[in-house]
Amino acid sequence: MKENLPVTYTDHRLHIEDVSVAELVRSYGTPLYVYSASYFESRLDLYNRGKEGKEDSIQFCYGMKASSNLALLRLVASRGWGADIVSGGELFRCQKAGIDPKKIVFSGVGKTEEEIRYALESEIHLFSVESPSELRTISRIAAEMGKKAPVGIRINPDVDPKTHPYISTGLKENKFGIGHDQALEIYKEAASLPGIQIKAAGFHIGSQLLDFSSYEEAARRLLKLVHEIEAAGISIDEIDVGGGLGIDYLENHDLSQPLETPDPAAFVKQIWQWINESDANASGKKRKITFEPGRSVAGNSGFLITRVLYRKSNEDRQFFICDAAMNDLLRPSLYQAYHRVIPENQSRGSSFGDLVGPVCESGDFLARGRELPDFQEGDIAVLASAGAYGFIMGSNYNTRPRAAEVLVRGNEHSLIRKRETYDQLLENELL
Numbered sequence: 356m357k358e359n360l361p362v363t364y365t366d367h368r369l370h371i372e373d374v375s376v377a378e379l380v381r382s383y384g385t386p387l388y389v390y391s392a393s394y395f396e397s398r399l400d401l402y403n404r405g406k407e408g409k410e411d412s413i414q415f416c417y418g419m420k421a422s423s424n425l426a427l428l429r430l431v432a433s434r435g436w437g438a439d440i441v442s443g444g445e446l447f448r449c450q451k452a453g454i455d456p457k458k459i460v461f462s463g464v465g466k467t468e469e470e471i472r473y474a475l476e477s478e479i480h481l482f483s484v485e486s487p488s489e490l491r492t493i494s495r496i497a498a499e500m501g502k503k504a505p506v507g508i509r510i511n512p513d514v515d516p517k518t519h520p521y522i523s524t525g526l527k528e529n530k531f532g533i534g535h536d537q538a539l540e541i542y543k544e545a546a547s548l549p550g551i552q553i554k555a556a557g558f559h560i561g562s563q564l565l566d567f568s569s570y571e572e573a574a575r576r577l578l579k580l581v582h583e584i585e586a587a588g589i590s591i592d593e594i595d596v597g598g599g600l601g602i603d604y605l606e607n608h609d610l611s612q613p614l615e616t617p618d619p620a621a622f623v624k625q626i627w628q629w630i631n632e633s634d635a636n637a638s639g640k641k642r643k644i645t646f647e648p649g650r651s652v653a654g655n656s657g658f659l660i661t662r663v664l665y666r667k668s669n670e671d672r673q674f675f676i677c678d679a680a681m682n683d684l685l686r687p688s689l690y691q692a693y694h695r696v697i698p699e700n701q702s703r704g705s706s707f708g709d710l711v712g713p714v715c716e717s718g719d720f721l722a723r724g725r726e727l728p729d730f731q732e733g734d735i736a737v738l739a740s741a742g743a744y745g746f747i748m749g750s751n752y753n754t755r756p757r758a759a760e761v762l763v764r765g766n767e768h769s770l771i772r773k774r775e776t777y778d779q780l781l782e783n784e785l786l
């Protein structure tokens with residue numbers, strides 16, 4: 356499908372929605388994360404379109420690890436979405452943002468006893484269980500509390516999603532889920548445990564997946580297993596297909612042209628068809644489906660704005676040194692990820708080099724060995740597609756305060772997270 360990024364040049368100056376980047380920098384300083392509310396909502400709406408007519412049997416749980424500022428979670432809640440969480444902290448955020456606990460799925464391989472208790476008290480929708488030991492722990496705690504924990508087992512379908520090895524999760528070599536060969540046993544055990552109510556089975560095969568075919572394979576394998584489990588007398592009413600749909604990172608993309616991205620509505624309909632209407636659904640039973648998209652909602656809504664401080668070159672290389680670093684956006688250093696660098700001032704030409712930060716690591720770069728805008732000292736650079744796994748993976752490395760976050764809508768902008776202060780950085784340290 357084609358869609359437009361929420362950026363334009365007016366009089367050669369970059370705008371996010373209708374707000375000029377120069378004004379944002381004047382108001383909030385740099386480095387700065389900026390999100391387009393309209394774009395973020397349009398992505399939620401595209402998913403919602405995929406469930407038209409099936410409202411009762413499709414649930415969207417935003418993979419909030421992608422980007423979880425309370426203001427963004429408010430938008431998520433306003434569209435009827437729940438959340439996929441991976442920690443007690445994320446559950447706390449959901450409560451503060453008004454996300455309905457009945458729409459929360461708790462994923463992750465290492466839930467602590469405190470987190471399990473907190474989630475049971477909050478009456479969440481589902482625990483996505485990743486090991487027999489975790490299942491027993493959940494049952495014990497739930498039984499102590501006089502409850503039955505709603506669970507689904509995350510199955511590792513051993514499907515290669517053909518994405519970066521660090522973000523592929525559905526292979527045997529990955530730590531996630533339970534192997535097919537162990538699945539029937541664990542469901543039988545779950546059925547015998549006092550604190551467990553079996554609801555679902557699921558998978559999450561990886562992230563940044565640009566074609567749907569690996570989902571088809573995973574769904575086919577999972578359904579086969581589900582039929583075996585149901586033949587053993589254990590009913591499974593819901594399938595959780597995880598997140599993973601990819602986005603266009605704008606490599607070789609002409610910004611004046613619309614984006615070409617997988618269509619979330621078509622994706623949802625396709626998954627529905629594979630699970631509920633294809634030959635793989637031998638029993639003919641219609642199952643509820645839960646989706647956990649993160650990146651495909653948040654990714655292209657967000658931008659990291661930074662100021663170019665210095666330029667320098669040696670015989671090999673030209674460096675643009677800016678005030679954002681790997682502690683602000685880790686993806687280039689960690690995954691060699693590509694983020695499009697857009698000049699605030701459209702009239703800059705282009706120049707080959709590296710955009711690097713001030714952190715004391717050679718791995719601290721935001722763009723390396725690339726054709727970049729010919730930034731002059733003091734110019735503003737904008738890194739695109741930074742709305743997912745951007746701010747959220749930031750740290751205080753080198754005692755650098757984390758950036759401020761701002762939400763833009765039309766010609767309005769508001770601060771949604773203050774820039775950290777030096778005092779805050781030391782707040783918890785004791786002399």
Ligand code: LLP
Nearest residue numbers: 418462559562563598599647648649650744
């Ligand atoms: N559900 C589960 C169980 C997950 O593990 C994930 C992501 C999601 C949903 C959301 O997936 P998405 O729709 O965002 O692909 N930091 C990496 C990505 C890590 C993804 C981890 N799991 C990156 O920057 O590319």
